[in-house]
Amino acid sequence: MLLDLIGDRRVVFFGGKGGVGKTTVASAAALALASRGRRVLLVSTDPAHNQGHLWDRRIGDRTVAVAERLDVVEIDPARTTDEHLAQVGETMRAMMPERLRGEVDKHLRLAAQAPGTHEAAVLERIAGIVTDDARDYDHVIVDTAPSGHTARLMALPELMAAWTDGLLDRRARSEKLSAAVRGLSPTGKDTVAGRAEDPVDRRDRRLRRILLARRERFTALRETLADPDRCVFFLVLAAERLPVLETVEFHAELTASGVRVGGCVVNRRSPADQGEFLARRHDLEEGFLAQLRTELPGLPVVQLPLEAGDITGHEALERFAVRL
Ligand SMILES: Nc1ncnc2c1ncn2[C@@H]1O[C@H](COP(=O)(O)OP(=O)(O)OP(=O)(O)O)[C@@H](O)[C@H]1O
Ligand SMILES: [Mg+2]
Incomplete structure (x- = not known):
């Protein structure tokens, strides 16, 4: 059923609370799709990576083939953040007068620790993967970090694009101003920053290019996330009281940021026929499932035992994937 809900969508997210089975379900789905002949890239955005443990081998920030037609990559948050800040730093230094460069460096050192920086960096990386690398694959399956983080991640492209727009606007205004100043001088050239090969002009062009490239990447990600034919998000949860409440909230957040939720994956369902203890749990879970269905009417619910x-390991995942 889960595979039917995925269909031909290229970008598939699995999100939910810690430990509910996101990594397991995302990987089993990726394996099942690959064994049906699709080329799949499985991406982990969780700072505490588990893909390596799952496949019983070292996986890192470079794509590794773990099965036929299935590649895996674990986004390295530290490296991604460093690269991201280096680029942001270059942009900021270019925007600021020379004398403020020390301030920029100080700001960047603080930014490396600030909440949000990590998300922005990971987002930029996901944007790159979804918009560029996705061309080589039929599906990009994203195994995300626990909920809060991911909900912000989904709202972030909008914020990042707006931020970049703000900077571009400011540049446009200051360019107009310097053009006007140039127009005022008797030779038509501004003696300070006039000629075509002036370093300031060159720097401005470069800055524009960087900002525009980032803006395009975020816009492309935003468009993909908001397109129900290209992207789908699954909420993984356990059939328990708090996870159900949190899933309902998470669903609202995702929907508000324009992401289509394709369904809930209720993992670790207790069997009804394996003794009284588990049967009681099974009944309890039925109640929470009913609550989930009432709160999110019409949303498909996939149950996994x-x-x-x-x-x-590959074999255990393959066996589990049959249940999808
Ligand atoms: N249906 C299941 N039956 C039994 N064990 C399961 C099931 N689903 C997941 N597990 C086990 O539960 C543990 C947690 O699963 P997993 O790592 O997939 O969760 P996660 O949501 O990705 O966690 P995190 O939030 O830490 O990334 C793993 O040891 C996994 O093998
Ligand atoms: Mg995980």
């Missing part, structure tokens, strides 16, 4: 064994 609690497995007796550990789900690690």
